[in-house]
Amino acid sequence: MRVAAFLVAAFCACIQAGEIPLAERRSGYEFMGRETRAMQDDDTTNPALFALQDGEALWNRRDREQSCASCHGDATASMKGVAARYPAIVGGKPINLEQRINACRLEHQHAPAFAYESKELLALTAYVGRQSRGMPIAIEANDATRPHIEAGRALYERREGQLNLACSQCHDDNWGKLLAGSPIPQGHATGYPIYRLEWQGMGSLERRVRNCMIGVRAEPYAYGSLEYVQLELYLMWRARGMKLETPAVRP
């Protein structure tokens, strides 16, 4: 009986390495070189510093009479822990932090939404995210989130593109190995929006995923699409309990 159970377990392990056990999860930070880690750790050399300063200015800037601060006050207090809970479910659908900020602009400030990947939206998201740095990611699987987490997981495990690769084949099954000379991280979304050295600027998780999708010759989803947010929700759930690093530096 015990042998049979072992064989079944071994067989399952062969077809799919599966999810990374919680205790073996490692942030992308640990796969970086010494200099890049030092750059992220020191607030005065982390180049996302300028995005944070721009974000703080936007937080206090009145747009159509109201600023973010008019309602939310001091972000260092009111936004603490917020980014660790996003994407969140609103009206049955998951929305990410960028969408939350834009919804606030439309509904409460009556100001136009910022474009995805615009300097303003990245700066404000990074500034809000910064207030939760060091806090554990707090996405729970409950009745509201579970269908979307599962949908995100399905996207994560689905082969796609001309290379016919799923996210999980690199980031679950082959992390730590080299791809074109660079280590494959586990793909935990712990530090977004990030300052990516390759981009020479800030970018969102959606931009990063888009990068991978183009890499496997798949057609990326549109910015803000339900697929991206479900994937984002799955990734954040997958990284639950890990420390938020926003704004992280990545190579």
Next chain:
Amino acid sequence: MARVAVTVPASAKRGEIIEIKTLAQHVMETGFRRTQTGELLPRDIITEFVCRYNGVEVFRVELHQAVAANPLIAFTTLATESGTLEFTWSGDNGYLANYKAEIKVV
């Protein structure tokens, strides 16, 4: 607005080697890239960085197109006397940024 960030120790012992870290917000557009419609993006880079210690130049960098955006320049100098460290970045399109830091040498 040209944002810069500079880290200088507030105080040092005479003769001590101090590390100075500077970061300047700049796109460092090389002048080699083109838009999707084929037009050349004009060069827009920082070309020079100078650090003066009580008016005496102690460090200078000439920057060219191969330097990444938001250049981080870290260097060391000798703490000789109390006073002011003045940093100047200059470049294309009239770019000019200044920063002053006080240091106390005991």
